[in-house]
Amino acid sequence: MLAQPCFAAVPARVVSLNVCTDQLAMLIAAPGQLVAVSHLAREPQSSAMATDAAAFAVTSGAAEDVFRLKPDLVLAGAYTTPVTVRLLEQLGVRVERFASATSIDAIASDLRRMGRVLGQEATAEALAVAMSARLERLAAAIAGSPPVRAIFLDANSYTAGAGTLMDSLIAAAGFRNIAADLRLTDTARLPLERLVLGKPQVLLVPERYGQPSQGEAVLDHPAVHGLIGHPPAIEVNGAAAVCATPATVATAEHLAAIGRAYAKGQGMADE
Amino acid sequence: MSEPASYPLLLALLATIVAILFAASLLTGVSGIGVVEGISALFHPAPGEEAVALVMREIRLPRAILGLATGLSLGLAGAVLQGYLRNPLAEPGLIGVSGAASFGAVLAFYTGLAGWVPLALPAMALAGALIAVLLVFAIAGPKGGCLRVILAGIAVSSLAGALVSLTLNLSPNPFAAYEIMFWLLGSLADRSMDHVAIAAPFMVVGWGLLALTARSLDALTLGEDAAVSLGVRLGRVRLLAMVGTALAVGAATAVAGAIGFVGLVVPHLLRPLVGAQPSKLLPASALGGAALLLAADLAVRLVAPDRDLKLGVITALIGAPFFVWLVLSDRRATE
Numbered sequence: 075m076l077a078q079p080c081f082a083a084v085p086a087r088v089v090s091l092n093v094c095t096d097q098l099a100m101l102i103a104a105p106g107q108l109v110a111v112s113h114l115a116r117e118p119q120s121s122a123m124a125t126d127a128a129a130f131a132v133t134s135g136a137a138e139d140v141f142r143l144k145p146d147l148v149l150a151g152a153y154t155t156p157v158t159v160r161l162l163e164q165l166g167v168r169v170e171r172f173a174s175a176t177s178i179d180a181i182a183s184d185l186r187r188m189g190r191v192l193g194q195e196a197t198a199e200a201l202a203v204a205m206s207a208r209l210e211r212l213a214a215a216i217a218g219s220p221p222v223r224a225i226f227l228d229a230n231s232y233t234a235g236a237g238t239l240m241d242s243l244i245a246a247a248g249f250r251n252i253a254a255d256l257r258l259t260d261t262a263r264l265p266l267e268r269l270v271l272g273k274p275q276v277l278l279v280p281e282r283y284g285q286p287s288q289g290e291a292v293l294d295h296p297a298v299h300g301l302i303g304h305p306p307a308i309e310v311n312g313a314a315a316v317c318a319t320p321a322t323v324a325t326a327e328h329l330a331a332i333g334r335a336y337a338k339g340q341g342m343a344d345e
Numbered sequence: 346m347s348e349p350a351s352y353p354l355l356l357a358l359l360a361t362i363v364a365i366l367f368a369a370s371l372l373t374g375v376s377g378i379g380v381v382e383g384i385s386a387l388f389h390p391a392p393g394e395e396a397v398a399l400v401m402r403e404i405r406l407p408r409a410i411l412g413l414a415t416g417l418s419l420g421l422a423g424a425v426l427q428g429y430l431r432n433p434l435a436e437p438g439l440i441g442v443s444g445a446a447s448f449g450a451v452l453a454f455y456t457g458l459a460g461w462v463p464l465a466l467p468a469m470a471l472a473g474a475l476i477a478v479l480l481v482f483a484i485a486g487p488k489g490g491c492l493r494v495i496l497a498g499i500a501v502s503s504l505a506g507a508l509v510s511l512t513l514n515l516s517p518n519p520f521a522a523y524e525i526m527f528w529l530l531g532s533l534a535d536r537s538m539d540h541v542a543i544a545a546p547f548m549v550v551g552w553g554l555l556a557l558t559a560r561s562l563d564a565l566t567l568g569e570d571a572a573v574s575l576g577v578r579l580g581r582v583r584l585l586a587m588v589g590t591a592l593a594v595g596a597a598t599a600v601a602g603a604i605g606f607v608g609l610v611v612p613h614l615l616r617p618l619v620g621a622q623p624s625k626l627l628p629a630s631a632l633g634g635a636a637l638l639l640a641a642d643l644a645v646r647l648v649a650p651d652r653d654l655k656l657g658v659i660t661a662l663i664g665a666p667f668f669v670w671l672v673l674s675d676r677r678a679t680e
Contacts, residue, residue: 289520
């Protein structure tokens with residue numbers, strides 16, 4: 075009654091500044107409720123919903139740009155655009171910060187929180203339940219099958235160690251992430267030597283940008299092509315491991331199918 | 346100081362240092378492969394040692410070969426340029442040859458040209474290097490004005506550096522901008538036998554051409570007129586020095602980026618040991634360059650193995666104080 079906080083009302087003009095909140099909001103917001111998303115939302119390398127984002131306006135992320143849209147709610151990442159976010163709060167705009175997901179299991183709770191924030195609890199709940207169900211089915215499907223040794227080799231010889239969303243995705247797909255075995259945490263450098271001696275059975279690689287770079291040339295290094303046992307290189311959509319979204323679950327399901335096929339010795343798409 | 350007897354000894358000593366550093370380069374890496382295991386995997390991998398053999402042959406061997414060949418190119422080109430221009434500061438890095446080669450390589454690589462046209466990468470780097478040498482030689486004029494060479498070099502190298510940065514900043518690939526450091530400071534990380542195959546033939550031809558200048562450079566120490574009266578064909582020396590530098594430095598830069606100071610420091614360090622004769626300095630400087638670059642690349646891997654430190658950082662850390670010392674000792678000598 076009296077204690078009802080003023081922001082409990084359903085926000086009518088929502089602006090999102092973070093590629094992860096962009097996607098959660100696009101999934102849940104009522105038509106017209108989400109006014110603008112970040113420019114990254116349209117980049118297929120970062121956003122799994124790049125085509126959906128075309129239907130929304132994008133902001134530069136600058137405070138004046140955002141303020142002009144007269145938002146009654148701004149969605150931000152925990153660390154992104156801190157200056158803009160503080161400025162907007164000083165101007166009296168309500169801001170909700172979302173921590174970036176480091177586990178695929180965060181998807182259900184993130185969806186529910188977004189539902190509460192946007193006043194769309196029913197939509198969010200349905201999605202969250204569906205995602206949890208898919209993850210449970212996935213866990214049941216991979217249970218008991220021998221883990222296939224996999225590693226993610228990103229451009230510039232980076233890999234996803236323990237504590238990353240990619241590591242969680244790899245585990246959810248039933249693989250054993252060698253990077254975690256090598257005691258690598260977060261996003262860490264994986265020198266080619268250690269990749270070779272780690273003897274992965276499956277190599278996960280990023281989708282390439284159109285134009286060449288030295289960073290991506292590492293993926294074509296003769297030592298990578300000559301890896302012992304010639305592990306198949308499977309392209310992973312990087313955007314699926316940036317934010318925990320339905321695309322992350324779909325990617326885990328896709329990888330799990332490949333892993334099961336590998337384990338059965340059926341062979342699969344080669345490099 | 347330069348008794349003839351000690352010269353073969355000096356070369357033997359330098360060659361031994363290079364051999365030791367080459368072996369050390371092969372045996373240094375993040376994965377702690379033992380000496381015996383590494384060497385046996387390199388030559389006759391035992392069953393079950395295939396992974397170690399792959400590391401030794403495809404990762405460490407090309408790195409060591411490129412370290413040797415790149416250092417040799419820079420040391421030799423530095424000695425020839427200093428001898429030909431009779432300028433103590435003439436050096437592939439300082440006179441803009443490395444920078445221009447870098448720009449050529451960047452154009453070839455990031456436009457995708459290197460992917461479609463085999464050898465476009467070294468060819469464009471060579472072209473860049475050749476244009477820079479041509480420019481500097483032209484500006485230096487027939488008498489090789491000391492100041493003009495350096496001023497022209499500074500102009501060429503800053504322009505090349507700016508063009509490298511511009512090209513990479515404009516590339517639609519977001520990784521490209523981070524690779525400005527590679528092209529301006531050089532690195533041997535993650536190089537492969539493909540890179541060796543691309544660069545080595547050009548470098549070897551370049552070394553041959555540079556070596557052919559030795560006799561003429563000796564005569565040139567007496568001045569141009571005296572050299573001509575001794576039968577030196579100035580146009581030929583000029584062409585050999587230009588094309589040789591472009592080939593050796595251009596090819597090295599195409600695969601390892603622009604590495605400064607090696608061509609400056611090494612000839613100066615060795616000149617007191619071999620005497621004033623450029624023909625004796627060339628082989629010594631070539632070996633010295635190889636030793637310095639192999640040592641710098643070892644330092645890169647030992648000091649900060651996970652940080653992908655650039656080679657130019659190490660060579661500048663050694664080279665810049667040396668440069669200051671060179672200036673100071675020059676002042677003391679003239680005052």
